[in-house]
Amino acid sequence: MSHYHPLSEAEAIEIARSIKEVFPQDGEFVCREIGDGNLNLVFHITQPATGAGIIVKQALPYVKVFGESWPLTVDRARIENQALIKQGEISPGLVPKVYKTDTEMALTVMEDLSDHVIMRKGLIEGGVYPAFAEQISEFAARTLFFTSDLGMSPQDKKLLVQSFVNPHMCKISEDLIFEEPYYDAKANNIDEAIRDAAEANWADEELKLEVALLREKFLVSAQALLHGDLHTGSIFVTPESTKVIDPEFAYFGPMGFDIGAILANLLLNFAAQEHWSADEAARRDRRAYLLNTVRDVWTLFEAKFRKLWNEQGTDRLLGSAAFQDDYMRRLLQDTVGFAGAKTVRRVYGFAHVADIDSIPDAAAKERAQRLALAIGTSLIKGNRQASSIEDVIRIATEAAATTTAAATAES
Numbered sequence: 001m002s003h004y005h006p007l008s009e010a011e012a013i014e015i016a017r018s019i020k021e022v023f024p025q026d027g028e029f030v031c032r033e034i035g036d037g038n039l040n041l042v043f044h045i046t047q048p049a050t051g052a053g054i055i056v057k058q059a060l061p062y063v064k065v066f067g068e069s070w071p072l073t074v075d076r077a078r079i080e081n082q083a084l085i086k087q088g089e090i091s092p093g094l095v096p097k098v099y100k101t102d103t104e105m106a107l108t109v110m111e112d113l114s115d116h117v118i119m120r121k122g123l124i125e126g127g128v129y130p131a132f133a134e135q136i137s138e139f140a141a142r143t144l145f146f147t148s149d150l151g152m153s154p155q156d157k158k159l160l161v162q163s164f165v166n167p168h169m170c171k172i173s174e175d176l177i178f179e180e181p182y183y184d185a186k187a188n189n190i191d192e193a194i195r196d197a198a199e200a201n202w203a204d205e206e207l208k209l210e211v212a213l214l215r216e217k218f219l220v221s222a223q224a225l226l227h228g229d230l231h232t233g234s235i236f237v238t239p240e241s242t243k244v245i246d247p248e249f250a251y252f253g254p255m256g257f258d259i260g261a262i263l264a265n266l267l268l269n270f271a272a273q274e275h276w277s278a279d280e281a282a283r284r285d286r287r288a289y290l291l292n293t294v295r296d297v298w299t300l301f302e303a304k305f306r307k308l309w310n311e312q313g314t315d316r317l318l319g320s321a322a323f324q325d326d327y328m329r330r331l332l333q334d335t336v337g338f339a340g341a342k343t344v345r346r347v348y349g350f351a352h353v354a355d356i357d358s359i360p361d362a363a364a365k366e367r368a369q370r371l372a373l374a375i376g377t378s379l380i381k382g383n384r385q386a387s388s389i390e391d392v393i394r395i396a397t398e399a400a401a402t403t404t405a406a407a408t409a410e411s
């Protein structure tokens with residue numbers, strides 16, 4: 001019989017006390033539940049005398065933000081800790097260290113990253129992260145390459161796929177990203193001010209065809225082991241360091257879904273500058289920083305991925321330069337399409353982003369939402385024609401110019 005139950009703070013302290021690597025001496029411990037995500041409990045346990053800390057994360061058998069009427073498998077904790085361990089092996093230093101796991105209790109005990117900031121919060125506060133593009137592109141290139149048929153034997157890959165079959169978490173993404181935003185679903189969370197824009201998407205057959213094609217890739221393409229939810233709320237940063245957390249949506253899927261998630265969340269913050277920048281000049285500068293980061297993430301990713309392919313590719317046919325070029329073109333197009341889908345879902349789907357939702361001024365929030373939707377829908381519609389990351393930069397720049405011109409004309 002399972003002994004699963006939600007942890008009390010006292011139990012979390014007892015688990016922490018047993019991790020001698022972090023707490024070699026006994027003493028007083030302090031525990032706080034700090035989970036601000038949609039799904040899980042996160043206990044932060046510290047030892048004031050030494051300053052050492054640790055994180056105990058536990059999956060609940062339901063969706064935390066919704067309540068017990070939305071049950072959810074706690075197997076996601078196993079997926080999360082196995083993915084963290086795998087990613088740590090492939091991409092050392094870019095994920096938290098895992099000290100202990102307990103599948104029955106759905107627990108992951110990991111490194112305390114409280115000296116970092118969650119990137120979404122950091123970006124909202126105007127932070128600049130010079131190491132981010134280099135490090136996140138390293139994480140994406142290595143984790144995607146070495147879990148694909150390009151970087152491991154197809155036989156070993158098929159065995160690895162078995163450990164990461166993740167149907168319940170994939171269903172959340174299928175519903176929230178590829179289905180509900182494209183009809184009047186009950187779970188959508190639509191501000192009345194932009195209902196007309198959501199309705200326009202529901203009637204847009206060209207848009208829905210592209211979303212259906214992206215959804216098909218999400219369902220059938222087992223290209224590599226994805227993080228599966230690589231938004232800026234799943235990335236801890238300092239100016240020098242990047243650490244990726246929270247891979248409970250990990251599964252074998254299309255690589256562009258991960259890279260697209262990073263770009264989408266930079267673009268959501270780009271749209272949110274309608275409020276967060278002090279004036280027009282500050283907005284221009286901040287947006288230039290965000291678009292340079294978008295460009296750098298893709299460009300560095302592509303260079304690193306091609307290098308791994310050329311130096312560590314596992315099969316003779318991979319020597320075809322034409323195949324590599326074709327693969328990278330398709331990967332860019334998938335990235336553009338998934339970036340668009342991940343942008344649209346965060347504006348009026350079930351789960352939004354704080355970048356836009358915490359804008360206090362209604363008019364600025366509406367402008368940010370409409371701008372994000374304009375960027376997202378253009379990326380989706382243009383994905384199969386994309387030939388360079390400059391297409392993404394152009395789409396965002398033109399959409400922002402249109403928003404600025406309309407706001408100026410109104411004032």
Ligand SMILES: Nc1ncnc2c1ncn2[C@@H]1O[C@H](COP(=O)(O)OP(=O)(O)O)[C@@H](O)[C@H]1O
Pocket residue numbers: 034035036037038039040041042055096110111112113114118233234245246248
């Ligand atoms: N390793 C860690 N170190 C410090 N804080 C963490 C760590 N992991 C999670 N947190 C905190 O807990 C929050 C929620 O964690 P997350 O893994 O995103 O949970 P969920 O799966 O519910 O989204 C993060 O935003 C962060 O504030």
Ligand SMILES: CSC[C@H]1O[C@H](OP(=O)(O)O)[C@H](O)[C@@H]1O
Pocket residue numbers: 037038039063172173176229233234246351
């Ligand atoms: C019903 S879960 C909604 C949404 O939340 C997850 O993100 P996180 O737990 O990191 O906040 C994921 O993006 C899901 O789509």
